[in-house]
Each structure stands twice: as C-alpha cells, then as structure tokens.
Amino acid sequence: MNEWLGALMVLLAALCRAVCSVLYRPYLARYPTLPIGAWAMLASVLFLAGLAGAEGFFAGLPHLGAPGWAAVVFIGGSSGIGYILWLWALKNTTPTRVTVFLSLSPITAALLGVWLLGEPFTPGVLLGLLGVVGGLWLATRGPSAG
Missing domain, CATH: 1.20.59 (Chorismate Mutase Domain, subunit A)
Structure with a gap:
C-alpha cells in the first residue's frame, strides 16, 4: 500500500x-x-x-554532526x-520545453547512483535511460517537414 x-x-x-x-x-x-x-x-x-x-522540529536543534x-x-x-x-x-522559453527537461533527473540519479553508491547498471536501467533520452528527443525535435 x-x-x-x-x-x-x-x-x-x-x-x-x-x-x-x-x-x-x-x-x-x-x-x-x-x-x-x-x-x-x-x-x-x-x-x-x-x-x-507541528512535528516538533523547533523543540530543539537537530543532532547532526x-x-x-x-x-x-x-x-x-x-x-x-x-x-x-x-x-x-x-x-x-516555453513551460512545456522547460518541464520536459525535468526528465533528466532520472538520468542524473541513475548515473550518480552507479558512480557514487555502486548501484548496478542493469539492462533495465539502460533501457529506461534510453527511453528518457528518446522521449526528450521526440519532445524537442522540430516540426516534421511532411
């Protein structure tokens, strides 16, 4: 759930x-x-x-090093x-163009996860990244000539 x-x-x-x-x-x-x-x-x-x-955050300073x-x-x-x-x-530029590029977050997160956290770079991750790149290309390419 x-x-x-x-x-x-x-x-x-x-x-x-x-x-x-x-x-x-x-x-x-x-x-x-x-x-x-x-x-x-x-x-x-x-x-x-x-x-x-409301959660009591200001009751005391957080205990962070x-x-x-x-x-x-x-x-x-x-x-x-x-x-x-x-x-x-x-x-x-247009809100559509700006918002479409927010989908770069999964690419960045996946690559940083592999580099900094040692997460596996599986075929599924590669396929997902290619899907994001393909979506960006489709969303930002110019109008077709036909």
Whole structure:
C-alpha cells in the first residue's frame, strides 16, 4: 500500500511542478527572476516551517554532526541554484520545453547512483535511460517537414 501512496505522491508532485511552470510564466515576463525566486522561496520556507513546527522540529536543534550539516547546506544551496535556473529557463522559453527537461533527473540519479553508491547498471536501467533520452528527443525535435 505504501508503494502506491508513494507513487501517487510522486505523480502529485509532478502535477504541482507542471502547474507552477505554467502559472509562473506571466510573472516572469513582467518581473526579474531573482525577486520572484526569493519571494517564492520565502513562502515555501514559511509553509514548511509551519509543518515542521507541528512535528516538533523547533523543540530543539537537530543532532547532526559536521557531515550532516554540510549535507543540509549542500542540499539547500543546490536546490536554490536549481530553482533559480528553472525560473530563468521559464522566463526564456516555453513551460512545456522547460518541464520536459525535468526528465533528466532520472538520468542524473541513475548515473550518480552507479558512480557514487555502486548501484548496478542493469539492462533495465539502460533501457529506461534510453527511453528518457528518446522521449526528450521526440519532445524537442522540430516540426516534421511532411
């Protein structure tokens, strides 16, 4: 049951990202990317702080060592950079084109999993990666001449 719930959450996350890609576009046409990104991140932090507070997060500092805090800083920084780049891309091309390239995440995750975690690179993984690359090619190629 949890697997289905997880799959549903991933689907809802993709839907949320697609809706955001479309709804951000008019604001990015009128305003600079950085202020929009900063306001959106602030709204996200406030929303997530409320959820974290409800779980008791602010009762005390997390017990993380230096590697744990380094991971928090790395994830936060790289997420912020990725978010600003996503907004910049939305400002400069269509939401469809930008969102289609979010499918590069499985390729990156699979290759990093093999390289950093020693995960097996099976024929199924290769077939899946080829499917993603084929989908990107189909989605981004120009109109046919026929």
